[in-house]
Amino acid sequence: MSEINFAECLYFSSGRINRIIAKISDQQFNQLGLSSTAAFMLMYLDSDTDINPSAIADELSLDRSTVTRFLDKLEHAGYITRTVNGRNVTVTLTDDGKALQPRLMTMWSDLNEHYQTILGKAGEQQLRELLNQDFETIR
Amino acid sequence: MSEINFAECLYFSSGRINRIIAKISDQQFNQLGLSSTAAFMLMYLDSDTDINPSAIADELSLDRSTVTRFLDKLEHAGYITRTVNGRNVTVTLTDDGKALQPRLMTMWSDLNEHYQTILGKAGEQQLRELLNQDFETIR
DNA sequence: CTTTTATAGTTGTATGTACAATCAATAGAA
DNA sequence: TTCTATTGATTGTACATACAACTATAAAAG
Known part of the structure; x- marks a missing residue:
């Protein structure tokens, strides 16, 4: 009915x-043994210095607790270090983490091509624009 | 850099x-103590008779195992029954499940209004169209 | 008919994620 | 300067979801 x-x-x-x-996305980054989120986090960490977890959370639209979890993994894998400073934490790429960057970049561009294959060039563009609107935040 | x-x-x-x-969506359906997926599943079950888990999975774009999990919950809550027939299962709404339908419908229409408030009328329409393209399935 | 293959459903397990509670540290008010 | 409120990060917990492995059944092939 x-x-x-x-x-x-x-x-x-x-x-x-x-x-x-x-x-x-996962299919790409899994080749490096990383989840997509972990991979993007590493790329973000390369883009600037003295980054703290809250900034990562803002940038990647994730909860702080989610960021903590991924930083645990990345630290354990040896790609980042955390420096505690009072109640603040600074996250830094290790040499291994830096060494990963070129490959991450390659994968990111492969990824974007792959999106276009699946979604079509127009669809990908449209989707991108639409999703990036600044929606009212829900509380 | x-x-x-x-x-x-x-x-x-x-x-x-x-x-x-x-x-x-969750904010709406939680008022009935249901997750969104469970709620939509119930609505789908009202739309026809003799529905099996695989059909639900197809309709809602979910893995069969995910459907099993939700059917467990709905059965436990008393909204559906399962009838095993060889390797096939038929899912049927109980009276309680049927009694829920009017409220589910109301919530669904409230929900659609709410989407428009947040996304804007145009945005909501655009998004809907874009997301409903028949993308190549990934294997 | 019997044997093989495919299919429907379930269970085990893992992952990404959020929210609420907590802990520690800072900043603001008294 | 001490007390209180706020904030950054973490931990506990819960949930939706998928994938892979498994079981039981049905269908197809011989």
């Missing part, structure tokens, strides 16, 4: 596309 | 918007 078209439901369609995109 | 704009990275922007949308 109700005839709901679930394909039209934002909840599922956004979940679905998110999983598609995540999978493409 | 690298100057990556992470806001432009599909991996994070699609995750971000997915979380926004999921949160709006």
Whole structure:
């Protein structure tokens, strides 16, 4: 009776596309034994110095606790170090972490090509613009 | 040096918007003590008879195992029953499950209004269309 | 018919993520 | 200067989800 078209439901369609995109991304970075989030975190850490967890959380739109978890992994893997300074923490790439950067960059550009293959050039562009609007934050 | 704009990275922007949308949706359905996925599953079950888990998985773009997990919860909550028939299972709404439907429908329409408030009317429409393309499936 | 292959569903396990609570440190007010 | 409120980071916990392995059944091939 109700005839709901679930394909039209934002909840599922956004979940679905998110999983598609995540999978493409993971396939890339898993080649380095990294999850996508960990990989992007490393790239962000290369872009500046004296970065703290909160800044990472802001930049990558993640909860601080989520950032903590990934930093644990990256530290354990030897790609970063944490320097505690009072209640602040500074995150720094190790030499291993720096050495990874060129490969990360290559993968990132491969990734963007791959997105275009799947989504189409126009679709990829459209999606990018749409998703990057500054939506009202939910509390 | 690298100057990556992470806001432009599909991996994070699609995750971000997915979380926004999921949160709006969850806020609605949690009023009935249901997760969004469980709620949509119930609505789908009302739309036809003799539905099996695989069909649910197809319709909602979820893995069969994920469907199993939610059916466990819904069964435990008394909203559905499972009838095993050889290797096939038929899922049926209980009376309680049926009784829930009007409220689910109301919430769904509230939800759609809420999306528009957050995303803007145009944005919501655009997003809907974009996300509903039939992307090549990843294997 | 019997044997092989494919399919439906479930279970084990792992991952990414958030939220709430907590701890420690700083900053502001008294 | 001491007390209080705020803030940065972490930990405990919970959830949605997938994938791989497994079980049982059905279908196809011989």
